Amino acid sequence: MGINIGGSTINSSGSGIAMNTNFVFNSSGYGSDLYTSSTFGLVGYSGWKDISGDEIQYSYTTGWPINGFNYNSGHINTSTGVFTCPVAGYYAVGFNGIANGSQFDANSYGYAGFAKNGALSYFIHWNISTANAWNQSGGSSVFSCAANDTLAFFINQSPSPAGPTAQSHNVGWYPHNHHAIWCKLIG
């Protein structure tokens, strides 16, 4: 049995209910927005920067170019790391990773944070002086965005602050899948 409201449907098989086919509650009342290749109900991504075999800790002048994914709705530019919001809403973001001390003759401190439309909202900071010591750090936040606003993660590069040594050496976090960065439309 179903209801059609101007082309939008609410259907039930008797054990659950589906709205516009993607917003589904099962027989226990567990609701989820289902992802298919042609519909992106689950707007967001969860991934990392993957540079296999390279142990330099990178930062980037665009955004952290996430190119390894466990989940990707297709709204992030994998070359620049810039995520473009497809609809207006609230977007949750999270990031965690590791930075090295002065092992690579670089500054032992650094900064990281998410920028909305190229402007930094807030940032985190680490400062460790011992070579070969790894500092695990991260954070999370929520952004209110209009459609086509952009969100990107920056490490030791403008608009995030950084010491000159860190910028000249282009250092930041350890790549590969030793870190996780994600973004999700939540409301």
Place this chain on the structure above:
Amino acid sequence: MAINVNGITLASSAGTALTMNNGATNWMTVNSNGIITRPQTPYMKGILSGQGSFYRANPVTFGSVQANVGNCWNNSTGYFTCPVAGTYIAGLGGIAAGGLHGNGFTYGYFYIMKNGGVHHFSHWNHASYWEYVSMSGLLYCAAGDTISFQINPTTGYWYAGGDHGNFYIGLMM
């Protein structure tokens, strides 16, 4: 006014809130401000408290399971079984013991696992210091997939005393 869609009821109380239920439990409410709540959302939260002073394991289990909506978490096995397909958020945070445990390892790794394989992980390495470490990530799962946590069982430890070490998993929309 209410509409029954094959046993599922959509109801509005004088236009102030829209609810959806199966006759026994509330599945969703959209209140008069447009705020949506879904009280059946699968969710778990646990802490290491009760697992001794220092802890490492694969998979992680908890001394105290503080929430287990939907009973998806099995604390005997350390696995969360996804009841439906969707995007799940998982996170963990705690204090890495550096070399303070005395086993010789100043470093270690911690993981978010999906179906027993590594989904996300990170690393710490601090000699003789306490370091707070954390990680969160999203997992797109099919019904029946499992989510678990690992604190590398062969290197460093996390502190498990008191209420330290917080872990959670929840279904997002």
